[in-house]
Amino acid sequence: MLADIITPDLFASALRMATPLALAAIGGTICERSGVVNIALEGIMLCGAFAGVAVTLAVGNAWLGVLAAVLAGVVIAAIHAFTSINLRSDQVVSGTAINILALGLTGFLMEILYGHPGTTEAVTTIKPIFRFASERGGGGFVAEVWHWVNTILFSHTPIVYMAIIIAIAMQWAMYNTRWGLHLRALGEHPRAVDTVGVSVLKGRWIAVLISGALAGLAGANLTLEQVGSFTENMTNGRGFIALAANIFGRWTPVGSYGASLLFGFADALQIKLQIFRGEINIPPQFFLMLPYILTVIVLAGVVGRSVGPAAVGKPYEKG
């Protein structure tokens, strides 16, 4: 039984499911570090997912679709940046409005472009980068180890690897560059940043746009790498779990990635556990709860009191 649960695909599946969460969570981290709460991640991801499919259907090139998803994320994030930075409105209200807007907008555009809501036509998905052969139980210890390594590390699509690289690069940039120093200061003490002559508005705008680009990329991963078509509301709450991952990861890019990996692993594990539902007679709802229970436990127990950037959620008024 254990051998059926602890399989190479369990870990590969965790990586796949962590990817959209991680990209959005890193976006959330950068945004919040600059002092802007971004609960619009869900809606931005949905718009990215849609734009990716729509452009791929129109031009037939999935990589242009990825680009479109990123740009769509940036455009939607710009609305959030404008209302929360320039107009100094409540950032949670603005984010909520964008989430509702995204749901309506994607449904509306489907009606206009394809004449029906629901699901779009399918596009050819982006294939894994490597295609090495390996067989489970293919004989010999070395062959078995190679199968595990191949499945866990080399079976993935490009954006899965991109997410890992982005997590490391952003972590480095946040703590080793001037931009990173300014970013962290923006969220802790914007007045200090202003005093040394760096524009708070500009710094926050850039952070919000980066978070939009990353959430858009997360959407592209869902539609262009994982499933190949867009369905209304297909993000299914991933943007909100990403927010939790950002907090669990203590507002750091690598931490966000790690937290997303944990949530992805919980989800992958519940699927494997469901396989034995018949033998242990537990309703599937129990397993479906697991990732969410884990989220609650982690946030309440393990993380404990986590302190976000001091100035997060507070509009900056030049004084």
Next chain:
Amino acid sequence: MNSKTIRVLSVLLALVLLVAFVPGCAKKTDTGTGTSDGTTPPKSTVKAAMVTDVGGLGDKSFNDGAYSGLQRAEKELGVEIKVLESKEITDYESNIDQLATAGFSPIFAVGFLMTDTVSKMATAFPDTQFGGVDEFFDPVPANVVGLNFKEEEGSYLAGVVAGLATKDSFDSKLNSDNVIGFVGGMDIPLIQKFEAGFIAGAKSVNPDVKVISLYAGNFTDQAKGKELGYSLIEQKADVIYAAAGQVGLGTVEACKDKGALFIGVDVDQYETVANSGDVMLTSMIKRVDNAVFETIKAVVDGSFPGGTIKVFGLAEEGVGLAPYHDFESKVPQAIKDAVEKARTDIIAGTITVPTAP
């Protein structure tokens, strides 16, 4: 917030609401004034309408099925037709109210979730006739007919195909392990009918077969459907049947990717899911279109079966299997014969199919 902010935000919100509701109120009106081939259709004073579930038109499933039943009635019976789409669960009542007030009868409410609304509106509009697709009433109001399907019977046939195919090797995607899979949307009685029928059918022809059932917990998360498919294939399942709405589309992707056969649901998914021909073995089809058409026909003939639940099973051709399409020449005659035998046995009553696993 200062007043300028509030003003701008309210404009933004108004824009949001506008965009969100425009599709909900959009057109989709067809009038029975003529057909495309130029022949004059028979005239009828009956005005038939339907309210979709939140999946809406274009779901490539039962909402589209009900709509094609309406279109057929427009063409063959000359009735006037109209469709209103529900964007939210809260749209059900206003949509039905709007149609009933405009004099439409019968009005079809498509989907289990509209059951309570139909009961309520049937009391409010006693002279309007209602058809509830997938809805069960107890007792049934005199102006309502419940249109139910024996999904378990069609799924039994799907199980027979899967149970025999996994032992066979007519396609390179079939392995030597005796395992098949089922993907469900939510663990509710309706989906359990699919699961129970599928398992019973598979075991009837292959008693040792291992059937693994996984649930997604929703009907829209395709990425989850793909992961469920991967897990089943890792467990050596080589034929997978999905009754999970859009989640099943992700499972199709997993089958294409890792090499397994897929059995579709509700409609002939070979026709609706692009590039799925090399994995789509067959589909369990639910003839919502027939049920809707027959009901409209009964209204036109003055024999509306109000106050009853009409159940469409194999005998009524309300459920069944789609063609094998690309697998037509590959599927051995023995499997086709076994399906035919199961079909006749179920219709004759010698096999009773369970409705819960």
